[in-house]
Amino acid sequence: MVNQLIPIVAASLLLMPVAGLGQSNKQVVNYLDIPGPIVFQKKNYRLIWSSHPDASLYKQEYLVAGDGFPNYKSMITIDFVIAVAGVDDAVQTKLRELDQLKNTLDVNYEVIGNAATGEKIIDCLLGQTAQNDAKSIYEHDVYRFKAVTAKSGQKGILLYALSSRAYGNDIKPFLTRLKTERKTLITDVARAPIPDITIKK
Numbered sequence: 001m002v003n004q005l006i007p008i009v010a011a012s013l014l015l016m017p018v019a020g021l022g023q024s025n026k027q028v029v030n031y032l033d034i035p036g037p038i039v040f041q042k043k044n045y046r047l048i049w050s051s052h053p054d055a056s057l058y059k060q061e062y063l064v065a066g067d068g069f070p071n072y073k074s075m076i077t078i079d080f081v082i083a084v085a086g087v088d089d090a091v092q093t094k095l096r097e098l099d100q101l102k103n104t105l106d107v108n109y110e111v112i113g114n115a116a117t118g119e120k121i122i123d124c125l126l127g128q129t130a131q132n133d134a135k136s137i138y139e140h141d142v143y144r145f146k147a148v149t150a151k152s153g154q155k156g157i158l159l160y161a162l163s164s165r166a167y168g169n170d171i172k173p174f175l176t177r178l179k180t181e182r183k184t185l186i187t188d189v190a191r192a193p194i195p196d197i198t199i200k201k
Helices: 002-010 087-101 168-191
Strands: 038-040 043-054 057-063 074-082 106-114 119-128 137-149 155-167
Touching: 038 074, 043 074, 087 106, 087 119, 087 137, 087 155, 106 168, 119 168, 137 168, 155 168
Parallel strands: none
Antiparallel strands: 038 043, 043 057, 057 074, 074 155, 106 119, 119 137, 137 155
């Protein structure tokens, strides 16, 4: 059943923009019926992009006002995959993906477990240094995996992720700030309210 989880964990928010795919301009659909905006660290994140690429996977991406694709600075993603496998399977699949990225990117990660809730977090820093410094990019991701049951009855894995980015000359100060802000970001993601989701049929 691990294969059912590949779409949610393989759809890393880093991969699409770094690969130059970008987001489409099609109408945004709130597939998960999540009330907005999502508030994180007193900032309002609004639904900007969504996708339902197959019968089991739903993806929604949120940005603050003034931010945009592909060069966003901060993004929240909420993914839901209908599956019978558990959090550990989702995390292991994501870790295999990150290990593969080490062939082309600087990748460092840590797995943090919450025994009381069964949730797990992957704290990840990855980057790409280009010959042209202006095209270099570093990204800090906090992936929170939780087993949930949608209000509409479907069981699966929900991914709540915060992605923070810096580009070119902004990378060095970004990494410096991250040394002091990283623990707070992880804690705030771990404590963020997980929205109830309803899949509309």
